Amino acid sequence: MRRETLQGTMWLCAVAVLAFCASSSAQVTSNQEHEWLKSPAATSHIGNITGHAQAGAGDYRRYCVVCHGEIGDGNGESAQWYDPTNNPAIGFRPRDFTLAVFKCRSTPTGTLPIDEDLFNTIARGMNRSAMPPWNTFTKQERADLVAWIKHFSPRWQTEKPGAPIQIPAEPEVTADRVKAGQDVFGRVQCWKCHGVEGRGNGPSASTLQDDLGHTIAPYNFTEAAPPKCGGTDQDIYRIFMTGLDGTPMPSFSDNIKPDEAWDLVFYLRTLQPPNAYNAKEKQIAKQLGLKPVNPNGSGQ
Amino acid sequence: MILSRRYLAGSLLLLFFVLASLPDACAIPAFARKYGLRCSACHEAWPMLNYFGQKFKDNGYQLMNDRDSPVWQNPSYWPVTMRITPFWHREGTDKIAVDTPGGGTVNQSLNISGFDYSGLDILSAGTIEKNVSFLLVPSSDETGAFHMESVNARVDNLLHSSWLNIKLGKFELDNVVSEKRILTLSPNGGGFNIYHFIPVGDGNIFGQIGDNQVGLEWLGHSVNDRTRVSAALLSSTDGNPDLSYGSNSYSGFFAASQAFDAGKLGVQRLGFYAMIGEAPTTYRTAGGVPIVSSGIGNKSFNREGFVGLFYLGKLDFQVVTQHGSDSSWFGACYGDIIDGATGCTNNNVPGTVLPATARAPSWNGAFVETHYVVNPQVIFIQRSEWVRMSQQGSTLNPGNLGNIDNYVFGFRWMPVMNNRAGFAWHNEFSWFRVQGFAPDGTALTSNSLMSGFDFDF
Numbered sequence: 110m111r112r113e114t115l116q117g118t119m120w121l122c123a124v125a126v127l128a129f130c131a132s133s134s135a136q137v138t139s140n141q142e143h144e145w146l147k148s149p150a151a152t153s154h155i156g157n158i159t160g161h162a163q164a165g166a167g168d169y170r171r172y173c174v175v176c177h178g179e180i181g182d183g184n185g186e187s188a189q190w191y192d193p194t195n196n197p198a199i200g201f202r203p204r205d206f207t208l209a210v211f212k213c214r215s216t217p218t219g220t221l222p223i224d225e226d227l228f229n230t231i232a233r234g235m236n237r238s239a240m241p242p243w244n245t246f247t248k249q250e251r252a253d254l255v256a257w258i259k260h261f262s263p264r265w266q267t268e269k270p271g272a273p274i275q276i277p278a279e280p281e282v283t284a285d286r287v288k289a290g291q292d293v294f295g296r297v298q299c300w301k302c303h304g305v306e307g308r309g310n311g312p313s314a315s316t317l318q319d320d321l322g323h324t325i326a327p328y329n330f331t332e333a334a335p336p337k338c339g340g341t342d343q344d345i346y347r348i349f350m351t352g353l354d355g356t357p358m359p360s361f362s363d364n365i366k367p368d369e370a371w372d373l374v375f376y377l378r379t380l381q382p383p384n385a386y387n388a389k390e391k392q393i394a395k396q397l398g399l400k401p402v403n404p405n406g407s408g409q
Numbered sequence: 410m411i412l413s414r415r416y417l418a419g420s421l422l423l424l425f426f427v428l429a430s431l432p433d434a435c436a437i438p439a440f441a442r443k444y445g446l447r448c449s450a451c452h453e454a455w456p457m458l459n460y461f462g463q464k465f466k467d468n469g470y471q472l473m474n475d476r477d478s479p480v481w482q483n484p485s486y487w488p489v490t491m492r493i494t495p496f497w498h499r500e501g502t503d504k505i506a507v508d509t510p511g512g513g514t515v516n517q518s519l520n521i522s523g524f525d526y527s528g529l530d531i532l533s534a535g536t537i538e539k540n541v542s543f544l545l546v547p548s549s550d551e552t553g554a555f556h557m558e559s560v561n562a563r564v565d566n567l568l569h570s571s572w573l574n575i576k577l578g579k580f581e582l583d584n585v586v587s588e589k590r591i592l593t594l595s596p597n598g599g600g601f602n603i604y605h606f607i608p609v610g611d612g613n614i615f616g617q618i619g620d621n622q623v624g625l626e627w628l629g630h631s632v633n634d635r636t637r638v639s640a641a642l643l644s645s646t647d648g649n650p651d652l653s654y655g656s657n658s659y660s661g662f663f664a665a666s667q668a669f670d671a672g673k674l675g676v677q678r679l680g681f682y683a684m685i686g687e688a689p690t691t692y693r694t695a696g697g698v699p700i701v702s703s704g705i706g707n708k709s710f711n712r713e714g715f716v717g718l719f720y721l722g723k724l725d726f727q728v729v730t731q732h733g734s735d736s737s738w739f740g741a742c743y744g745d746i747i748d749g750a751t752g753c754t755n756n757n758v759p760g761t762v763l764p765a766t767a768r769a770p771s772w773n774g775a776f777v778e779t780h781y782v783v784n785p786q787v788i789f790i791q792r793s794e795w796v797r798m799s800q801q802g803s804t805l806n807p808g809n810l811g812n813i814d815n816y817v818f819g820f821r822w823m824p825v826m827n828n829r830a831g832f833a834w835h836n837e838f839s840w841f842r843v844q845g846f847a848p849d850g851t852a853l854t855s856n857s858l859m860s861g862f863d864f865d866f
Contacts, residue, residue, distance in 0.1 A: 170785060
């Protein structure tokens with residue numbers, strides 16, 4: 110009799126838990142979301158992989174919701190701690206997916222990124238932020254997450270992603286190119302935010318805010334950490350030619366020619382501490398005795 | 410050699426106490442507080458690690474962004490977590506020898522129930538600097554008696570390589586399915602039997618894969634942690650300090666695993682592990698009392714097995730197999746006369762000859778643990794485990810003496826899972842049978858039913 114009572118109690122508990130789970134799940138998806146998730150747009154395409162939004166919902170809830178929030182607005186329970194006002198060390202709030210404005214894109218400024226941009230960002234993580242590299246997912250899981258992230262903004266239903274910019278083949282690094290890159294650095298006034306030595310301490314640095322009015326710090330090239338959107342030469346080229354949408358970092362595609370862009374990449378490499386990419390640039394800078402740009406003129 | 414039934418029953422009770430007092434596993438909200446992540450980021454259900462959590466651990470408790478060093482933390486950050494579990498439980502045993510009024514004994518069942526609580530774990534862990542980390546776990550049993558469950562420091566990514574990570578101290582063995590991450594908590598189901606199994610009459614003090622051990626570990630892994638390999642050199646002391654057994658006894662633990670992408674199913678993992686070592690059987694004595702740390706006469710033992718983690722949507726399976734074998738000296742009850750945990754008192758003094766009935770005991774075991782993860786906050790658990798002797802340490806023992814069957818069912822509901830703390834309502838039933846342990850020489854069966862609040866903060 111006693112055993113039967115206990116068993117009955119256990120079953121009741123199990124049923125109660127299942128009922129709770131069912132009601133929790135029902136709250137997650139609104140009717141609007143439900144309709145959208147049934148549409149063909151609720152997918153992502155990376156190579157021959159097709160991601161499905163609903164398949165990514167579980168991983169989003171497990172891994173992402175704490176920062177990006179249940180509705181993708183970047184207001185998860187941890188977001189408050191990433192406000193630069195509260196924590197200057199990690200001074201970047203989680204992305205607000207409802208705006209569909211993304212820093213790391215291969216597409217021109219103002220356009221939506223391609224699915225692969227989001228796919229790569231998930232695996233790479235975001236340096237100088239709380240976003241770690243999530244490279245433990247399978248490609249399919251990441252593709253599913255991309256599709257789920259896209260469902261938060263109506264922009265993905267009405268706009269198409271931009272066409273990725275073309276990056277010409279990387280030329281050979283030469284002293285002339287490094288010097289030319291420094292001229293570009295001075296001419297387009299990178300130093301105003303990033304500082305003449307690339308330390309992120311230019312005269313405008315303290316005034317910078319992102320599009321949502323949050324304080325934001327320019328990249329410090331002298332730190333060991335690579336830029337947010339990747340550390341390869343192609344990544345750096347892409348960053349200043351597409352801009353970091355939603356931040357004060359504009360696209361310089363109208364101001365810098367593709368060949369000049371490579372020069373600038375080579376010069377920026379000289380500002381960084383030694384890493385896997387800049388041995389030759391550092392050597393050239395040393396041979397040239399390169400000094401910081403002069404804010405009152407261009408170049409040295 | 411057949412031990413008395415009373416001793417066997419006592420051994421079983423000892424086993425219960427050992428399992429019941431197993432330190433709870435590591436689930437460390439201090440990490441969640443540091444990185445602003447929920448428990449579910451690193452734990453399939455805490456404390457069981459998921460793939461991301463395993464990678465975080467393998468990287469020396471680092472996410473490998475550029476803010477892992479504590480200098481980036483608010484100065485008030487304090488990397489300490491406490492975990493304890495108050496619970497109600499019912500324990501039943503089907504055959505206990507009970508005195509009768511007229512003298513003699515009769516076998517009766519014994520059932521007890523009541524409110525209880527677990528031991529306390531104080532978990533402190535984190536980074537000292539980028540790529541330098543530590544784990545410190547003072548842990549008490551339920552009476553409040555403390556011991557050091559873990560104390561280790563590690564350096565990671567030496568020479569900028571994820572293949573060079575070194576850990577020194579007392580640590581959790583690098584097994585893909587670690588008992589320190591176990592999801593079940595009851596006295597009967599709160600441990601993996603094959604990680605602790607010692608045959609009846611066996612005096613080996615070591616071979617405890619479920620326990621933290623003292624030594625030096627090298628771990629290498631690919632950047633995304635798909636490939637993992639490790640080797641540890643351990644003192645054969647079963648994690649105890651002060652080298653109280655042999656003065657020159659070492660063991661090795663080796664593990665390797667490879668993960669595979671399986672598309673929508675997620676990442677699957679296959680691996681193997683082996684523990685090969687020696688432990689002493691000969692002790693000098695003073696007044697007939699064994700001298701601590703004087704053990705020599707090392708004899709060998711080995712454990713090896715395969716591990717698989719398989720994911721099928723919300724279902725996942727942990728499959729672990731093991732083959733174990735001890736020297737015939739251990740099988741003849743030599744080895745453990747310092748603390749007598751196995752009840753063996755034989756000393757392999759010069760001139761000792763093994764009895765003709767002695768053989769090297771060997772056995773095989775396996776368990777399959779299944780989880781149904783409804784969502785990150787609700788998980789259903791079952792585990793089926795079996796241990797079968799293939800050769801007893803004595804020809805006088807019945808062939809099935811000590812064979813174990815253990816079945817565990819439970820669920821955990823974690824209504825609180827945020828970036829600061831975790832709170833779970835844990836419910837579990839476990840059924841356990843060991844052959845030949847009843848007073849009449851038949852199988853002894855016991856069971857546990859528990860329901861409790863498992864929380865850490």
